Amino acid sequence: EPEVTQTPSHQVTQMGQEVILRCVPISNHLYFYWYRQILGQKVEFLVSFYNNEISEKSEIFDDQFSVERPDGSNFTLKIRSTKLEDSAMYFCASTRQVPSQETQYFGPGTRLLVL
Amino acid sequence: AQSVAQPEDQVNVAEGNPLTVKCTYSVSGNPYLFWYVQYPNRGLQFLLKYITGDNLVKGSYGFEAEFNKSQTSFHLKKPSALVSDSALYFCAVRGNFNKFYFGSGTKLNVKP
Numbered sequence: 001e002p003e004v005t006q007t008p009s010h011q012v013t014q015m016g017q018e019v020i021l022r023c024v025p026i027s028n029h030l031y032f033y034w035y036r037q038i039l040g041q042k043v044e045f046l047v048s049f050y051n052n053e054i055s056e057k058s059e060i061f062d063d064q065f066s067v068e069r070p071d072g073s074n075f076t077l078k079i080r081s082t083k084l085e086d087s088a089m090y091f092c093a094s095t096r097q098v099p100s101q102e103t104q105y106f107g108p109g110t111r112l113l114v115l
Numbered sequence: 116a117q118s119v120a121q122p123e124d125q126v127n128v129a130e131g132n133p134l135t136v137k138c139t140y141s142v143s144g145n146p147y148l149f150w151y152v153q154y155p156n157r158g159l160q161f162l163l164k165y166i167t168g169d170n171l172v173k174g175s176y177g178f179e180a181e182f183n184k185s186q187t188s189f190h191l192k193k194p195s196a197l198v199s200d201s202a203l204y205f206c207a208v209r210g211n212f213n214k215f216y217f218g219s220g221t222k223l224n225v226k227p
Contacts, residue, residue: 031213038152043159043205043217045186056214082169095213103149104215 002026004107006092012113013082023079023092032075033093033104034067036060043091049075082114094104117142119189128196129226136221137189138206146156147209148189153220154202162204165189171211177186196225201202 006026013019025032034046048055066078075094078081079086089111093104119140124166128134140146147166151159163174170182191204206218 005160022117033214035215035217042219043207043215045214045216048214056211058214093159093215102213103161104213105161106159108156114199 003060004092004094004105006090006107006110008110009108010111010113012115013083015114019079019082019112021079021090021112022090023075023077023107024073025075025092025094026096026105027073029094029096029105031055031095031097032067032069033095034077035065035090035091035093035106037091037109038085039087046077082112086111087112117208117216118203119148119208119216119218120204121158121204121221123221124219125222125224127224127226130198134200134223134225136192136206138189138191138218140189140206140208141187142208146189148180148181148182149207149209150174150178150189150191151205151207151217152202153205155215159205163193179196180181182205196204196223198225198227201225
């Protein structure tokens with residue numbers, strides 16, 4: 001069964017450094033998402049992406065964040081200058097299309113630790 | 116605004132007993148509701164969803180959920196719990212532009 005993959009599984013970085021989290025969505029999916037889950041808290045929406053542009057973003061997704069689909073398979077989340085509070089599990093998700101019946105399929109996540 | 120609430124941080128049940136994990140929702144318009152399970156160090160795995168139709172929805176691993184419009188609930192159930200069902204369970208509602216709003220999660224502990 002096809003699945004969403006994410007790399008790396010764990011990332012440790014120093015505050016102020018840039019990080020890029022990578023995702024490979026399911027191949028025939030067209031809509032992509034990033035969520036984050038701070039330890040012990042709920043999963044929160046960050047951004048949705050379709051047709052090479054952001055469809056919607058949350059208030060969490062400020063100028064320090066950016067997303068890109070650099071080729072036909074990868075979908076990346078970049079944090080330009082990491083802060084301690086960016087430490088979280090980051091999940092990528094994808095759907096084939098956006099009718100309301102669609103399920104989002106999630107990757108295994110990248111655990112980011114900012115020191 | 117769309118939101119879901121999971122009133123229990125943790126649910127404990129003995130293996131073989133029925134289990135219920137509670138979820139209530141608040142939406143404008145028709146609710147599209149989902150349950151996901153998260154095992155340690157793993158991502159969110161889809162269990163089941165309610166879009167329309169029968170109020171009792173059957174999903175993966177023997178789980179089912181009952182949609183109750185009058186009580187705005189979507190409780191997850193299983194007739195006979197397994198130790199391997201122990202995990203973190205999230206209820207979610209689909210909002211605008213297909214973004215999901217998740218509950219805070221309920222940790223299910225199934226004791227042998």
